[in-house]
Structures are given as structure tokens and as C-alpha cells.
Amino acid sequence: MKRYMVFLLTVLLLCLGVFVLYPAKTSGPVQSPHETTSPVSTGTVPSSTATPNPLLPEDISTILDKDDTVPVDTIPSSYTALVNRNYLLPSDYIPTDLAEPNIRFSFGYRDDKRKLRKEAASALEKMFHAAEKKKIILYGVSGYRSYQRQKQIYDRNVAIRGRSATDTVSAMPGSSEHQTGLTIDISARSVGCRLDQSFGDTKEGRWVAKNAHKYGYIVRYPYGKSKITGYHYEPWHIRYVGRSVATYLYENNLTLEEHYGVSCNKPEKDTGVDVEEPDKVKYATPKPTKKPRPTASPKPKKTEKPKPTKTKKPKRTKKPTKTKPPRKTSAPKPTKKPDVTKKPVSTPTPTKEPAATPTTEE
Numbered sequence: 001m002k003r004y005m006v007f008l009l010t011v012l013l014l015c016l017g018v019f020v021l022y023p024a025k026t027s028g029p030v031q032s033p034h035e036t037t038s039p040v041s042t043g044t045v046p047s048s049t050a051t052p053n054p055l056l057p058e059d060i061s062t063i064l065d066k067d068d069t070v071p072v073d074t075i076p077s078s079y080t081a082l083v084n085r086n087y088l089l090p091s092d093y094i095p096t097d098l099a100e101p102n103i104r105f106s107f108g109y110r111d112d113k114r115k116l117r118k119e120a121a122s123a124l125e126k127m128f129h130a131a132e133k134k135k136i137i138l139y140g141v142s143g144y145r146s147y148q149r150q151k152q153i154y155d156r157n158v159a160i161r162g163r164s165a166t167d168t169v170s171a172m173p174g175s176s177e178h179q180t181g182l183t184i185d186i187s188a189r190s191v192g193c194r195l196d197q198s199f200g201d202t203k204e205g206r207w208v209a210k211n212a213h214k215y216g217y218i219v220r221y222p223y224g225k226s227k228i229t230g231y232h233y234e235p236w237h238i239r240y241v242g243r244s245v246a247t248y249l250y251e252n253n254l255t256l257e258e259h260y261g262v263s264c265n266k267p268e269k270d271t272g273v274d275v276e277e278p279d280k281v282k283y284a285t286p287k288p289t290k291k292p293r294p295t296a297s298p299k300p301k302k303t304e305k306p307k308p309t310k311t312k313k314p315k316r317t318k319k320p321t322k323t324k325p326p327r328k329t330s331a332p333k334p335t336k337k338p339d340v341t342k343k344p345v346s347t348p349t350p351t352k353e354p355a356a357t358p359t360t361e362e
């Protein structure tokens with residue numbers, strides 16, 4: 001029995017040694033639990049044409065407070081790119097998607113200034129159409145302007161006025177928003193289709209200021225903010241930035257500079273205009289005052305009718321006490337009549353005897 005048990009134990013030990021010294025072959029290397037396998041390439045490249053997620057939500061106020069600013073956007077092709085006297089566009093930037101919007105223009109000839117970038121042109125058509133429904137007729141005056149065209153305008157004015165004077169009436173090349181293809185000057189027949197500061201006080205100008213943000217546009221150079229923007233008040237100059245940003249700026253009364261937390265810090269006398277023909281610009285005299293937005297007057301409260309007050313009956317007055325009649329006074333004694341004086345007896349005056357008249361004889 002003991003021999004049998006020793007034999008079994010020896011067999012078991014031999015088997016164990018065989019498994020340890022000669023492990024079973026596997027079909028592949030054993031993968032460590034900490035290692036990860038990479039997918040096998042199939043020879044196809046992932047598509048890069050997928051529609052990107054929007055950079056901003058529909059309502060930008062959900063991520064920004066009024067006092068918040070965002071990093072300055074300096075990408076030339078961006079809809080929200082900041083372009084002014086301090087942030088210039090490169091000389092070789094030309095938008096690749098320029099198109100002519102189907103709107104009224106103040107001129108009939110063919111020109112690049114009839115063009116805008118495709119999305120801005122489509123939004124402008126919708127805005128002009130909505131205005132027309134309200135009997136507001138708007139006209140395009142000047143849209144896209146290339147760097148070379150802006151340089152011609154600037155150099156011509158320098159030759160006539162000098163550089164310092166030109167900077168107050170014309171934008172330097174690269175500092176004009178018209179080069180973005182996102183800006184257009186508009187006007188109306190009420191001001192002769194001119195670029196006139198009084199346009200802001202017309203029914204057309206007021207409609208634009210109140211409704212442009214609904215179509216992604218802002219009045220780029222509003223009144224009272226010339227020191228910040230570096231340009232005079234231009235109620236005709238509208239810029240496409242997209243509906244969410246435009247609505248946020250409108251509701252918070254901000255310029256694009258304030259949105260990015262920057263300022264041109266230009267004195268009023270040194271600010272200029274961003275137009276093609278500065279000599280035709282008409283300034284308001286005096287400059288328009290900033291009009292407060294009308295606030296609804298509170299409805300007068302109904303005045304309650306006064307409740308009738310009960311009047312107390314007057315108390316009866318006591319009858320006056322009888323007064324004793326005055327005592328009778330004795331009649332005064334009659335006074336003696338004065339003695340009657342006798343009239344003096346008049347004594348007749350003696351009459352003279354008549355003188356004898358002599359008798360005459362016959």
C-alpha cells in the first residue's frame with residue numbers, strides 16, 4: 001500500500017514538472033492587461049468634410065455676461081474679425097465667396113462694390129425684404145472694397161489734403177471693414193441716397209438701428225462711441241457678424257471693440273470716416289443727440305370715488321333769553337318860547353306941499 005502511494009506521488013510530480021518546463025504553445029502572444037491594441041488600418045482616411053459644430057450657441061448671452069470680453073478675433077475670413085485702425089487686414093486678403101445680393105442700389109453700373117460675401121448677401125436680402133413689408137425702402141451704396149481700391153482712395157486724399165487731414169476723412173489701407181466683404185453702406189431716398197448722418201433720424205435709419213441685429217447686422221459706428229471705434233458716427237455703415245453676436249451686442253449696447261475689451265482711444269477730432277468718397281459725406285449740424293429708447297409710460301391708476309361722509313345734524317341753538325324792556329324816560333319839559341319883539345312903528349315922512357302954479361290970462 002505504501003509503495004502504491006509513493007508511486008502515485010512520483011507520477012504527479014513528474015507531470016507537474018513537464019507542464020512547468022514545457023508550457024503549451026498559444027496561437028499568439030499573450031497580451032498584457034495594461035496594453036491596448038491599435039485598430040488595424042483598412043486603408044481609408046476619415047472624412048474631413050463633416051460639418052463642424054458651431055463655435056457659438058444660438059444665444060451667446062448664455063455664456064457671456066455684460067462685463068465679459070472674449071479674445072480678439074483677428075482671422076481675416078472670420079465673420080467676427082475685428083478690423084479698425086489698430087487691427088489691419090493683410091494686403092493680399094480677398095474673400096473667395098463674393099456674391100451680389102438681389103437688392104436695390106443707388107447706382108446702376110456694374111462694380112465690385114455691389115458685392116458681399118455669400119452669407120452676408122443672403123442676410124441683407126432678407127433684411128431689405130422685411131423692411132419693404134413695413135414700407136421702408138433701403139438702397140445699397142457701397143459694399144466690398146479691395147485693399148488696392150482703398151489704397152487708391154487714401155493716396156488720392158493724401159495728395160490733396162496731406163496725411164494728417166486724410167486720416168480724419170479716409171481709412172488707411174487694411175483698416176477698412178469693406179475689405180472683409182461683410183460691410184455695406186446703405187441709405188434711403190429721404191436723404192437723397194447720400195451718406196448722411198441725418199439718416200439715423202429718418203424712419204429708415206431708425207428701423208435699421210432697431211432691427212438689423214435680427215438679420216446678423218450691427219450699426220458698426222454708433223453715436224457717442226467714436227473714441228472707442230476710431231470712426232465718426234456712421235448710421236449708414238452696417239457690418240455682418242452673425243445673428244447671435246449681433247443680438248448680444250445690440251441688447252448690451254456694445255461695439256465690437258467693447259466686446260473684445262479693446263479701444264482705439266482716439267480723440268473726437270482725430271476720428272475719421274470709412275467711405276469711398278469722403279467729400280460727399282454730409283454731417284449733421286448740429287450732430288444728432290443720443291435719443292433714449294422710449295419707455296412705456298405707466299398706466300394711471302383708477303382713482304377711487306370718495307365715499308360720502310355722513311354730516312352730523314347741527315345742534316339746536318338755545319332760544320335767547322328775554323331782555324327787560326328799557327325804562328320809560330320822562331318827556332323833557334318844554335322850553336319857554338322867546339318873547340316876540342314888536343315890529344317898530346314906521347313914521348311916515350312928511351310930504352312937501354306942492355308949489356302953486358301961476359294962472360295965465362286970456
